[in-house]
Amino acid sequence: MKPPQRVGSQLSRSAARLAAVQAIYEMEVTGAAADTILENFLRQRWPWSGAMEALPPPDLDLLTRLIQGVQASTEDLDSAIDTILEGRQGSTRIELLLRSILRAGAYELRALPEIPAKVVINEYINLGHAFYSSGEPALVNAVLDRLAAALPRQSPGDTLRRRRPPVSGEFDLIHRFFRPLATAPGALGLSDDAALLAVGTADDLVLTTDTIVESVHFLPGDPADSVGGKLLGVNLSDLAAMGAEPLAYLLSVAVPQAWSDERREAWLGGFARGLAQMQPLFRQGLLGGDTVAAPADLCLTATALGRVPSGSALRRTGARIGDAIFVSGTIGDAALGLRLATDGLPPGVATAAAATLIDRYRWPRPRVTLGPRLRGLVHAAADVSDGLVADLAHICRASGVTAEIDATAIPLSDAALHVLQFAPALRSLILTGGDDYELIFTAPAANRAAIDAAAVAAEVAISCIGTIGPASVPPEAEPVRVMVAGVTMALESTGFEHFSCNRKK
Numbered sequence: 001m002k003p004p005q006r007v008g009s010q011l012s013r014s015a016a017r018l019a020a021v022q023a024i025y026e027m028e029v030t031g032a033a034a035d036t037i038l039e040n041f042l043r044q045r046w047p048w049s050g051a052m053e054a055l056p057p058p059d060l061d062l063l064t065r066l067i068q069g070v071q072a073s074t075e076d077l078d079s080a081i082d083t084i085l086e087g088r089q090g091s092t093r094i095e096l097l098l099r100s101i102l103r104a105g106a107y108e109l110r111a112l113p114e115i116p117a118k119v120v121i122n123e124y125i126n127l128g129h130a131f132y133s134s135g136e137p138a139l140v141n142a143v144l145d146r147l148a149a150a151l152p153r154q155s156p157g158d159t160l161r162r163r164r165p166p167v168s169g170e171f172d173l174i175h176r177f178f179r180p181l182a183t184a185p186g187a188l189g190l191s192d193d194a195a196l197l198a199v200g201t202a203d204d205l206v207l208t209t210d211t212i213v214e215s216v217h218f219l220p221g222d223p224a225d226s227v228g229g230k231l232l233g234v235n236l237s238d239l240a241a242m243g244a245e246p247l248a249y250l251l252s253v254a255v256p257q258a259w260s261d262e263r264r265e266a267w268l269g270g271f272a273r274g275l276a277q278m279q280p281l282f283r284q285g286l287l288g289g290d291t292v293a294a295p296a297d298l299c300l301t302a303t304a305l306g307r308v309p310s311g312s313a314l315r316r317t318g319a320r321i322g323d324a325i326f327v328s329g330t331i332g333d334a335a336l337g338l339r340l341a342t343d344g345l346p347p348g349v350a351t352a353a354a355a356t357l358i359d360r361y362r363w364p365r366p367r368v369t370l371g372p373r374l375r376g377l378v379h380a381a382a383d384v385s386d387g388l389v390a391d392l393a394h395i396c397r398a399s400g401v402t403a404e405i406d407a408t409a410i411p412l413s414d415a416a417l418h419v420l421q422f423a424p425a426l427r428s429l430i431l432t433g434g435d436d437y438e439l440i441f442t443a444p445a446a447n448r449a450a451i452d453a454a455a456v457a458a459e460v461a462i463s464c465i466g467t468i469g470p471a472s473v474p475p476e477a478e479p480v481r482v483m484v485a486g487v488t489m490a491l492e493s494t495g496f497e498h499f500s501c502n503r504k505k
C-alpha cells in the first residue's frame, strides 16, 4: 500500500499540471508574463474552485517550473510538436488549449526531474480527457510518446528518465519556492535588499533579515565580539542600501549543543559585547528573539527594522541608461583579509596590512550615514555582500540594463594595494570576493555634485567606477562587463552564491 503522503503529492502534481495548462493558455491569450500569471493565479484562484475541487492545492514548485519553463522555451517546444504533427495525416493546426497541454507535457518530458516518462504522458492524456471527449487525448498520447522516444533512454524496460537538472543556486531556490508566496507589493518580488511595509504613517517600515553561520560567514576562530558586530553589520548594510534609518532589531541564536557550559558562557558574553558595540547605530536596540541549542555549528540571525519617508526607499530597479555607477569606501579588503586569515601571508606581505584587512573581514562598516542621504539623488542602490560584479548584476537584472565598469577605477585601500603587489593573483577577489558591505548605486551625472556633498556629510568616500548601458542581448547574458585598458576581463564567477558549485571562487 502506498503511503498517503505520496498519493497526496501525486495529486498536488496533477493539480499543478492542470493549473499550468490553464496558465499557459492564458499567457498566450493575454500576452502576460509568466510571473504575472503566476502571481494573479496565487492571489485570485486560491483556494480551488469549480472543476478543481477534487484536487488538493497544486505543487507550487512544479507549477512554477512548468509555467516559467514553457514561457522561456515556447518556440522550441512548438517546433518539436509541429514536426511530429506534420508527420501525421491531416491538419497540423490544433486548438490553443490542446497546444497548451502539449507544450506543458513536452516541457516536463524534456526538462523536469526524474518522473518516468510513462507517468508524465499518462497525466497529460488525463488532462486531454478532462477537456475533450473525442480524439484529442489520443493525439496527446501520440505526440508525447514520440517526444519521449527521442529522449536518452537510461535503462531497458519501460522507465524513461530525464537528465538531472543543474544544481540550483540560492536565487533560483528563492525564486521557485518562496517568491510565489510573496505576493504583497512591499515584498518587492523578493528581489531587493529589504522589504517595505506601509503602516499608515508618513513613514514606511523597512524590514530585512540575515543569517550568519560558522565556517560559512565567519571563521571558527573569529573573536565572539566580531561575530556580534558582523551579524548587526550585515543587517544594517541592507537597511543602508534601502536608504533607511535603523530603528531596532530581533535576534535568534542557535548555540552548538556540544559546547561546555563555560564555553557557551564565554562565547555569548563576547558576542553580546559585539552587539552592544554596533547597537548604537539603531535608534532603539534589541526588541526580542529566540535562543536554542542545536546539534550544529553556530547559526545566528538578526532581523532589522528601519524607516524611510513613504515612497522614498532606494530600490534595485531604477537604474537608467547613461547613469554613472558609484561605490562607497574601498572594495576587496574583506575578501583579501579572509584569504590571508585562511591561507597565511604571501612572502613580503606586512603583518600590519594583513591585520587591517582581516579586521575589515571581521567588522563590516555598514554605510548607515550615507544610505539615507542618497534618497532622492540616486536611481538604484544595493549593498555589496556577494561580490562587486554579482551585486551590480542584481541591480542590472532588476532594472533591465547592463553595466560596464573600469577595473582600474575601483577604489582600493593601501593595505589591499600592498597585498596585491606581492600576490597579484588575488586581484580577482576584488571583483568577486564579496563581504564588502559597501554601497553600490547608480545616478544621473547631473546629480554628481549633490552626491559628492552627501558623501562628505556622511564622512564616506565614494568613487565612480562605470556606466549603465542598454539591456543585454540575449537577455540572459551576463549584464556586467569589467574592462581593463579597453579589454573585457574574463571572470570565473561573479560572486558568492550559496549551493552553487563555484561558490569558493
Ligand SMILES: Nc1ncnc2c1ncn2[C@@H]1O[C@H](COP(=O)(O)OP(=O)(O)O)[C@@H](O)[C@H]1O
Binding pocket: 174, 178, 189, 190, 191, 192, 193, 194, 209, 210, 238, 385
Ligand atoms: N527564505 C526566504 N524567504 C523569503 N525571502 C527570502 C528568503 N531568502 C531570501 N529571500 C529574499 O530574497 C532576496 C535575495 O536574498 P539575499 O541575497 O539574501 O538578500 P540580501 O543580499 O539583500 O541580504 C531578498 O529580497 C530576500 O529578502
Ligand SMILES: Cc1ncc(C[n+]2csc(CCOP(=O)(O)OP(=O)(O)O)c2C)c(N)n1
Binding pocket: 210, 211, 215, 216, 217, 218, 219, 234, 338, 385, 386, 387, 433, 434, 435, 496, 498
Ligand atoms: C569562512 C567564510 N568563508 C567564505 C566567506 C565568503 N562569503 C560567505 S557568504 C558571502 C556572501 C554574503 O552572504 P549572504 O548569506 O549571501 O548574505 P546576503 O547577500 O544575503 O546579505 C560571502 C562573500 C566568508 N565570509 N567566510
Ligand SMILES: [Mg+2]
Binding pocket: 385, 386
Ligand atoms: Mg547573498
